[in-house]
Amino acid sequence: MAGSTKKRAEPEPNPCFVGEPIPLAEAMSKWPFRYSSSKARKSVNVDCGEEEEKMQATHHYRRANVDGIQIALGDDVYVKAEENKPNYIAKIVEFFESIDKEAYFRARWFYRPEDTVIKGLAHYVQRNRVFLSNVEDDNPLNCIISRVEILKIPPKVVSRPEERIMPQPCEYYYDMGYDLDHLTISCVDDVNTDSVPSSTISSGCDTNCIENPQKNEKYLLDLYSGCGAMSTGLCMGASLAGIKLTTKWAVDINKFACASLKLNHPETEVRNEAAEDFLRLLKEWRKLCLKFALISSTEKIESDKDLEDEEEDGDKKDDAYGDSDESDIPPGEFEVEKFVAICFGNPNEVKDASSVLHLKVHWKGYGSEEDTWEPYDGIRNKDAPLQDEKNKQLLVYMDMINYLKPNYVLMENVVDLLKFSNGFLARYAVARLVAMNYQTRLGMMAAGSYGLPQIRNRVFLWGAQPTEKLPPYPLPTHEILGKSLLAPKEFEEIQVGHSQKNLLQLEKAPTLADAISDLPPATNCEEKDERSYETEPQTDFQKFISLTRADSLIPMGGGDASQSRKLYDHQPLQLNEDDFERVCQIEKKKGANFRSLAGVLVRDNNTVKFDPSVERPKLKSGKYLVPDYAVSFKNGTSTKPFGRLWWDEIVNTVVTRAQPHNQTLIHPLQDRVLTVRENARLQGFPDFYKLCGPIKEKYCQVGNAVAVPVGIALGYAYGMASQGLSGDQPVIKLPFKVLQIVERTKLATAMSKNNSRLRNNNSRVKEVESKEYL
Template identity: 55%
Template structure:
């Protein structure tokens, strides 16, 4: 990665400053552009500067700076270390050290901050003076620890407007500079990151500069500077203040249940990310509960609800959900439920169970229907026919246009007195002006049961906002203004939701293209939004295969944490999987992996044999979505992935799950049409086989396919060609993916959302069909007991869009340590367990073989 924001020592120290020789910095402007050496300017004549006072005692100086007293030469080369952040670690050797210096008549002490002259046309640099010394050639130098402006960090100049211009960040970059580069003193206030606006303004000096975070190039980390005034207070919780102008009101309440922590899963899909996070948290001793989940796909919502009956699942667009949250807060304020000193009325037991009324207002109505129907029976048909209708009860709430009448707003689902559920309607709040008591009843009950999150009531938000505008398949990508593309607006909605709810922790997932497209603009924007809200932030890229599944699948994960919380680390790999590209060169240092110099014992990468060799054979036209296994587990992976639901950590079991217990679900392939099935049958059952092995195709120069001119084109029974034109033209004839057959000793690149074999390698190694939904689910780390709903195509989409479960488990464990203040300051940590063994509730479980 371009080592942005780093000053590099002059290779020729003895060249004069007047000749504008190289200084010790690399580019302070970007992490993507090639670094450009900075050039210091001589601003003070040598006669106007000097080191002041008696030198520090030699014994003390050698103890504090031993690396300065190792050679009589002017420069000594030392081994490069990761912590040094230097490409060349050339250390100036010292004759003496001092505690003060005078530059242009101004006295400087160790610890003072100063402006340092930059090249013409650039803003002057800002440094903290951490060392004064005289070289062996009797030249006065100082060691600087650099402050970065927002544009000097990963946030970049394009997103620097998100950050207060007066705010700077203390970096971990140190280097040596001639004393005559100092221009003037500057006062920089250290401000607690969770201060309110008035407290912050009172501390900012006349210079207008302040800081409350450190910035490190290691995983592009923004981290708190903990002081006595900003240490974590486990008994209280301050609200995250924002630089974007949001107003903190008394409605921001802390309603955390000490026995469990609430998670909101935005863009939840079928729930893989939140499922893994909760599993990993439980392994760390934390009860994390997915209290709310939101997704626009109704089939994904049904899958999540079936597997997590404890979750309030809402099938709606994220932007409508955010509008709803704002309206819900107003309603709670209206009925005086958010008084500053009012105690929390959250109803829960130590097991996290709520009373029977907690489901009122929930997006999914299936479990309430019987109760509602029973309540209606006494009143049904008892009223005389009339033009007036009476509201018996409000059932649900939403924001949007549920009646498809092109009238967006706040709506309530109404149960009409004397009518059954078939007459329930969505009514705008304006039409309920005469139903104040019913409205108050609904809001009060919903507040008690947490049907919707309020600011301060969410402990953790996770989500993968879709950014389809960055996809390489999108021919109309807007690289000049990515946020103006409607396909990228969900990232803004996601960040706006975080700003509204102010959770303690945030985890954002996205495709690697978010760092590739438009010089990583959207990834930088995400970091900038978090930092502007005073969240600590850290970025990493993780490959799913490195955590125990036979799939490479690289994804970006961005941590955010409240100023008073520990910033979670990234768990290091447990399995050895070699990179297949996909890591942007400019961001390769955020790849979560072991350093090449480190010795570590990793498990071997898993293959398709490990994951799917036990599954029963099925045909292209398999119609059963549930069946007996009829086989036994052959590998350790299969033993644990087949665990019964009751034996899997953090999964609940109730009556709805009974029909599926011990059964194999979703083992169905996408049924290919007769022509494609015929083509698949012609693909040889050998490693690396694809359409190039079919008659009529030859591979020419530059690995491009050509038609075999010595024979006629082979036709199918239907009369269509065996080798379609699109296969020959795909990627200009250089691709081997069309009708590609996988092999059992392989690891796949990534599980996809579409199972068509036209431009993908998705054919089963030994059977003439594509991989089934369940086979794909295993490659993503889903336990077999995790059942999916919807059409076959919809279930493929749910699996393909999911976060790999073992990656989410690893991140959940890291979160669990952080929220208990058990993690270190370094960005990486090791896991004490491996997937899928960690799925078992008990290490005593013998296996998951089923009949």
């Protein structure tokens, strides 16, 4: 890697340009900024976002001589680096003589894997692979050391770096570019130079994997799906881009979340199991399909060899599962008519059987009530299952991608993914995807930037196969006033909208009142989990969130599709008698919390202590009104314990627990915590989205979810990219505001017409380019 900020060692003298200068008119048309004035001109480099001083030129050239070797525009070269550092690598995009008669070249720099966001995890990527960056700068001609052979090859998805076979020997190869500002690795176009292009070869991807089986109908596998918020948002957003996206499969270990997803998305096959078990199931199922010739295999994948070895051994112990003459069945055994289900786990709760593939068998001659789960003998997991730890689930997820090779990948996680161990987990995720030859793009999105009254900053990672357009990130539509979004400095630029914040016309994010003021009252011990509305929606948010399923963008198969407006789960976690008594004494005003209770003093430094001049007040139960933990929390500096929210505020993040001991989550005017439905509204769940399980489980499902409007925005960006309509930019401007999506049919029709025009324009551009090329 190299750039204008690097200090290079003294190079060898005497390089020079050769041949006649490029005609002035041609040079001025190609590089007008070099001839704009007699003084150096400052301009902004659009690619890297930095102000760069552009030198003025008197002549441009096509070739130069360095140590007796001619180097042409478009050639790749080594450039001298500091002592004890590897030489930099660059592509020559310009040769010119400055107005002070000095010889210069403009370099577009190649980055080695360790120079990208991958850094210390570069060993996952093939040793001689480099990435053509978007960083360019001017350098003295005598910095060039020699030419270097860098082969541009067509990108291809692979399982391991060693699978990449070079068609001809080369020192380095590249098939993707690197956008330094947006930490994006993606397919790259040829560099526009005046020479014949360098050697190329024509070419004949909570957590989600997106498949792309047909042009406008696509399927989604939702891993770590929770209750289905990501699926809901993505499918709604994709429909606005003219894509029918269906969540075909979902996997989650939480049975209540699975029940919620199935209730609201009956079109989805929901599997309540660990992701690693689901991956093993896929592998073993493929073995069975190959074994019984149900599918043909044209490409080797991991675990095929084990199957081949088993078959070569002539193992016949599984014949009972195939077709056979009834007379061949030994006494005491039964004939299998069909398999009705499959799982990798322990359906019978048999000791030491959890790692065995099981088939649910329908026995010939028996009713369905006699179906049983049977282990598939001879097929066992030989490795210990991965422990259910969050960091290890990232390994499982990447192994799943490596096995399935989906066209698109979308991963979501908390910002700590970038903070923990110098961003190790994020770098690992990018490294694994790049090693499989996926394009990647990191981004941070705040839920409030897309029309919700909460901040909720989260990290996303897009992956796309090199045959697909890498989706951009949707720019914010709302401004979170007075709220700072903190991220490690290296990752500041991936905050979506960070570079464009002064150019965007943003609406103010809705407040708590905009979101929940129309909801009917609820008590601390509310028993109704379903009710009708008692008021009409007043704000854009309330109109959007209270749509019936029939008027929404969600598939019609799930839940109540009637036109009646229903409200579900408007129940709070019931506080115990002590906490309820405390909450009742919290003032009903902005900023109220435990600090306003009797017996508490606030010091000048804004910390709190118990008032020694009065007896410490007690509750009816005899316990203290202000518990010790409230005063000691964060060394007495916190205002969160028993904090009351207010109407004109937005919340920081909807969490999974509804205990008021160390969080601000008491309703502004009612003596209770926010209900499940109120939390769900802050996350953008439609009111008709009904949740399953005990109250605490419902809070967990909502708190763990991806905010639905964020999913809608991402779904739209995906839909545009999958049709080739998003361009190559890292961000895209949404043609709608999520909270104003009320009239589904009218908006979808308008968006479809607009996308049709874009497709037609793209076709015409390609036709013109094709004719010009010919």
